[in-house]
Amino acid sequence: MFPELLKHEFERFYNRKPAGIYFCPGRVNLIGEHIDYNGGLVMPCAINMGTYLVMAPNESGKIRIRSLNFEDHLEIPVTDRYNKTGGFWYNYPLGVIDRFSVGGQCFGGIDLLYFGNLPIGSGLSSSASIEILTAFALNDYFQLGYDRLGLVKLAKETENHFIGVNSGVMDPFAVVFGSKDTAMVLNCQTLNYKPVSFQLHNHILAIINTHKPHKLAESKYNERVRECGIALALLNQILPVENLCQVTPCELHMHQHLISDITIYKRALHVVEENERVIKAAALLEANNICAFGKLMYQSHYSLKELYEVSGIELDTIVEFSEGWEGVIGARMTGAGFGGCAIALVEKDAFPAYSNALVDFYEDRIGYKPSIYQSAVSDGVSWLPC
Numbered sequence: 001m002f003p004e005l006l007k008h009e010f011e012r013f014y015n016r017k018p019a020g021i022y023f024c025p026g027r028v029n030l031i032g033e034h035i036d037y038n039g040g041l042v043m044p045c046a047i048n049m050g051t052y053l054v055m056a057p058n059e060s061g062k063i064r065i066r067s068l069n070f071e072d073h074l075e076i077p078v079t080d081r082y083n084k085t086g087g088f089w090y091n092y093p094l095g096v097i098d099r100f101s102v103g104g105q106c107f108g109g110i111d112l113l114y115f116g117n118l119p120i121g122s123g124l125s126s127s128a129s130i131e132i133l134t135a136f137a138l139n140d141y142f143q144l145g146y147d148r149l150g151l152v153k154l155a156k157e158t159e160n161h162f163i164g165v166n167s168g169v170m171d172p173f174a175v176v177f178g179s180k181d182t183a184m185v186l187n188c189q190t191l192n193y194k195p196v197s198f199q200l201h202n203h204i205l206a207i208i209n210t211h212k213p214h215k216l217a218e219s220k221y222n223e224r225v226r227e228c229g230i231a232l233a234l235l236n237q238i239l240p241v242e243n244l245c246q247v248t249p250c251e252l253h254m255h256q257h258l259i260s261d262i263t264i265y266k267r268a269l270h271v272v273e274e275n276e277r278v279i280k281a282a283a284l285l286e287a288n289n290i291c292a293f294g295k296l297m298y299q300s301h302y303s304l305k306e307l308y309e310v311s312g313i314e315l316d317t318i319v320e321f322s323e324g325w326e327g328v329i330g331a332r333m334t335g336a337g338f339g340g341c342a343i344a345l346v347e348k349d350a351f352p353a354y355s356n357a358l359v360d361f362y363e364d365r366i367g368y369k370p371s372i373y374q375s376a377v378s379d380g381v382s383w384l385p386c
């Protein structure tokens with residue numbers, strides 16, 4: 001349905017037939033939060049909501065970027081470098097085009113039209129989705145010769161250098177390498193990953209959107225990255241490690257005296273313990289022990305709340321309610337935090353009553369309703385037949 005609508009709108013806006021159609025999903029992270037930029041293990045999977053792109057080259061020497069989700073659009077002449085303008089959504093595709101230019105890849109005029117059904121800025125990687133979608137489509141259409149990992153790196157560079165968020169590699173990696181009914185254990189230092197079967201069978205993967213605008217997210221996120229850098233530098237006085245995830249909880253404890261600032265110590269403690277939780281979580285999923293896996297999800301959440309301090313009343317309300325509801329296996333915030341989305345693994349039979357009760361409870365406490373989606377575990381970015 002979305003591709004048909006997009007093709008139709010593309011012809012209306014640009015007066016030409018589309019030449020390629022592509023889809024890129026969003027992602028949830030099952031466990032391993034705020035770990036990717038610390039060089040450890042994360043466990044994301046791609047979901048079935050995402051972003052569509054219809055494109056075609058043009059002869060006008062212009063880059064034209066539009067979306068059915070936003071009024072703002074861009075029309076600029078092709079040049080060899082591009083600049084970010086304000087906080088507009090089209091900076092994401094523009095940034096990708098700019099990174100291709102930095103890599104010596106230039107192309108002529110191009111018409112791009114996007115549509116996404118991912119809630120924007122909700123921790124489901126709407127930005128990695130549009131960046132990878134753009135990179136994948138241009139690479140495919142113009143045969144630029146990047147492999148999948150090259151596209152992941154390009155999207156990360158776009159986010160870090162063009163958009164200005166120091167995010168890690170997890171999101172672009174997850175939406176490129178995601179695969180149906182599979183979660184991945186990704187080592188963010190080596191970029192090796194191991195697929196782990198994640199068949200939901202009698203469970204539902206629920207995504208609960210707090211609808212909390214997370215305006216502070218970018219600055220707070222960068223602050224956490226900085227705090228981890230400070231912890232690493234202090235530990236480096238004695239421990240010759242490249243990143244925080246090379247430190248075990250026991251080593252951190254032994255060297256606690258190096259970190260006198262309690263806030264910095266709490267950040268480091270979350271990181272080293274969360275990294276260990278991912279190892280345990282992967283073993284539990286492989287052993288089909290979803291109940292014990294769910295318990296780790298709660299532990300992860302409470303660590304993000306107490307030690308890393310990236311949760312908030314909205315996410316906590318969802319997780320604490322879920323923990324008390326029979327039939328919920330596990331729940332936690334997912335993504336950067338400060339609002340955004342929580343996830344819950346819920347038994348199928350329990351889901352209708354749980355979701356109704358959660359909506360009421362949340363509205364009573366927070367003052368407005370959350371949205372609840374059920375997601376499949378899906379494939380990564382792809383080309384769609386025209």
Ligand code: GLA
Nearest residue numbers: 033034035167168170335336
């Ligand atoms: C955001 C970032 C990711 C990751 C998560 C937290 O989604 O884009 O790189 O750091 O936050 O785990």
